[in-house]
Amino acid sequence: MEDEIDFIIDSTREAMKNALKHLEKQFANIRAGKASPAMVGSVMVDYYGNPTPLSQVANVSTPDGMTISIQPWEKAMISEIERGIHLANLGFNPMNNGESVIINVPPLTEERRKDLAKQSKAAAEEAKIGVRNDRKNANNELKNLEISEDLKKSLEEDIQKMTDEHIKKIDGILAVKEKEIMTV
Known part of the structure; x- marks a missing residue:
């Protein structure tokens, strides 16, 4: 008992x-004003036909308080990462510079x-x-x-x-x- x-x-x-x-x-x-890798934690990317978390196909970092930098491990993934961010409907507009995807986080x-x-x-x-x-x-x-x-x-x-x-x-x-x- x-x-x-x-x-x-x-x-x-x-x-x-x-x-x-x-x-x-x-x-x-x-989000609370500052950029954070957790903000894109829910993003799924189409990795050769399989939905894969963003963190498994790229390195996500925040070089400063208003920017999220996403460095893919394969350059071919840049367009898929951009599409994944748009599909996640986070309200961010990703930009790519040919090497990585950059998201400027606007102030709240x-x-x-x-x-x-x-x-x-x-x-x-x-x-x-x-x-x-x-x-x-x-x-x-x-x-x-x-x-x-x-x-x-x-x-x-x-x-x-x-x-x-x-x-x-x-x-x-x-x-x-x-x-x-x-x-x-």
Whole structure:
């Protein structure tokens, strides 16, 4: 019985940590004014008929805060990389100089900053919903165990504390991201 309880608590903790990790990955894709290789992380390129992540066909770097440089390992891939960036619908206009693809990242407008802040809030809310669902699943699993009501109550309180901690962390991560987005 003790093993089952430990398993429920541990798996719930792990699921809540995964919700935080997922949120951080989503936030990495939300740009906050500076150019970053993560901005083109979702770009897929047609590599000899196979959709391939951009990072597997080229070296992506940021020589300065407003430029993303993409150096393909094969010169023949330049046009495919440009097409992949257009298809990803990131709002960037890639330029090629015959050797590499360069993306100038325009500064964010106030309106775009507000949109990105809203997008960040929505992602944080999704993470909170995930954490709450993890709490609900854990509580349902505890109800199915044949243990005393006092122990159930105690375990539910522990799970609630865990939930509160993770929601507080989500709020903290969101506050940092919003500050980063709104800083000009």
